[in-house]
Amino acid sequence: DAKTTQPPSMDCAEGRAANLPCNHSTISGNEYVYWYRQIHSQGPQYIIHGLKNNETNEMASLIITEDRKSSTLILPHATLRDTAVYYCIVIRDDKIIFGKGTRLHILP
Amino acid sequence: DTGVSQDPRHKITKRGQNVTFRCDPISEHNRLYWYRQTLGQGPEFLTYFQNEAQLEKSRLLSDRFSAERPKGSFSTLEIQRTEQGDSAMYLCASRTGPSYEQYFGPGTRLTVT
Numbered sequence: 321d322a323k324t325t326q327p328p329s330m331d332c333a334e335g336r337a338a339n340l341p342c343n344h345s346t347i348s349g350n351e352y353v354y355w356y357r358q359i360h361s362q363g364p365q366y367i368i369h370g371l372k373n374n375e376t377n378e379m380a381s382l383i384i385t386e387d388r389k390s391s392t393l394i395l396p397h398a399t400l401r402d403t404a405v406y407y408c409i410v411i412r413d414d415k416i417i418f419g420k421g422t423r424l425h426i427l428p
Numbered sequence: 429d430t431g432v433s434q435d436p437r438h439k440i441t442k443r444g445q446n447v448t449f450r451c452d453p454i455s456e457h458n459r460l461y462w463y464r465q466t467l468g469q470g471p472e473f474l475t476y477f478q479n480e481a482q483l484e485k486s487r488l489l490s491d492r493f494s495a496e497r498p499k500g501s502f503s504t505l506e507i508q509r510t511e512q513g514d515s516a517m518y519l520c521a522s523r524t525g526p527s528y529e530q531y532f533g534p535g536t537r538l539t540v541t
Contacts (some may be wrong), residue, residue: 349507352528354529363432363521363534363536364432364519364532366529366530369527407470413484414459416463416530417473418463418470418471418472418520419470420468420470421470424462
């Protein structure tokens, strides 16, 4: 399995950018990095994915290092509704192997 | 645009009883996945289907568990002779090619007493 490593928790002040790091040193050349989040008692929600170029959508930006061994998810203006567990994932063999993710606390 | 739906949202059952959960994927999504999530953990893969064919089962899926997707649309997950250790959130997800992102339903929370 393509393991990912994330810090267990992070704090971010409301209105500031939240930067969530992820290490994925065993990623293969054709594997994408995916980010999901899970708000309490809900199903995981897809956020964004990328291969090697930086990506941006209406929810977030994804910065992938040139060697592809790590990435950072950026929530540009965090709100209280962004409080959730964020999962960095490399999908292999069409299965998602979730780790424990990063619990993001947004501080008012 | 309706997302993935699951029914029921909550189920309380007594140990030893059988339970069945239903998942309706997003229309036209040919791949359907089941996951289980216990408290404080990330979801764990159980099984998945392409159309009506069950392609893979995790070793977590004991012989008390069975999943079907008879017409390639909705799917059911049945647990026979439930045990307290089966208490968890059961999540369903679906996707369609070529992109790999899966879209999750709200889950069914099972409590075995």
